[in-house]
Amino acid sequence: MLQINNLSKKYGKQIAVDQVSFSVPDGRIGILLGPNGAGKSTIIKSIAGLLRYSGNIQIQEFPAKQMEAKRIFAYVPEMPSLFEALTVREHVEYIRKAYGSKITEEEITDMLERFELADKQDKMGNELSKGMMQKVSICCALTVKPRVILLDEPMVGLDPKAIKELKEVVRELGQQGVTVLISTHMLEMVEDLWDIMFVMEKGHIIGSYTREEVGDKDLDALFFEMTGGEES
Numbered sequence: 001m002l003q004i005n006n007l008s009k010k011y012g013k014q015i016a017v018d019q020v021s022f023s024v025p026d027g028r029i030g031i032l033l034g035p036n037g038a039g040k041s042t043i044i045k046s047i048a049g050l051l052r053y054s055g056n057i058q059i060q061e062f063p064a065k066q067m068e069a070k071r072i073f074a075y076v077p078e079m080p081s082l083f084e085a086l087t088v089r090e091h092v093e094y095i096r097k098a099y100g101s102k103i104t105e106e107e108i109t110d111m112l113e114r115f116e117l118a119d120k121q122d123k124m125g126n127e128l129s130k131g132m133m134q135k136v137s138i139c140c141a142l143t144v145k146p147r148v149i150l151l152d153e154p155m156v157g158l159d160p161k162a163i164k165e166l167k168e169v170v171r172e173l174g175q176q177g178v179t180v181l182i183s184t185h186m187l188e189m190v191e192d193l194w195d196i197m198f199v200m201e202k203g204h205i206i207g208s209y210t211r212e213e214v215g216d217k218d219l220d221a222l223f224f225e226m227t228g229g230e231e232s
Helices: 040-047 088-099 105-114 130-143 160-175 219-227
Strands: 002-011 014-024 029-033 054-059 073-076 148-152 179-184 196-201 204-210
Touching: 002 040, 014 029, 014 040, 014 179, 014 204, 029 040, 029 160, 040 054, 040 148, 040 179, 073 130, 088 105, 088 130, 105 130, 130 148, 130 160, 160 179
Parallel strands: 029 179, 029 196, 073 148, 148 179
Antiparallel strands: 002 014, 002 054, 196 204
């Protein structure tokens, strides 16, 4: 489970996130949805430990800053950042050793094949396109075998096949009891994927829904109604 309680973050005098609280249970796929600048990435980076904040964040009931939480947590940033002098395979091996992951060679091989990286294992980080870097970042996160995983705009830059594969992987994680939180402003990318949705605007959660509650309602109309925008 991922629990956020009264999370706030300021940049100088500007309030980016204001007293936000929500939770995503085990085995559920949560979507943090909102326009650019709503505060989504600030929340994700706070959970990942990249920002100072006020409030409380717990990962599987451990405070997010504790090592017990970090060992079972994985993060795919919006902008992937790789080591220039490590190969694709060395990135995976580095994460496996750093986390003491019990991922098997067979699982690594399958993962690299799924994301079309098997024939690119010897390529260096600085030789990869943005899309390839994103795939490596996703594979590194999966190498952890996390109990909670955060993905910040994970489908930006991916080709259609990789997007389809990532969606399938996310569904599998949910079925395995992993807590998933995806931050995005592109509703069409996640409309077939989510269990719980949190709609953000101007640093606040302005609505939260479960798939069971929404039923057959049009998600675009619901989103624009919540944010006060106009459907195009």
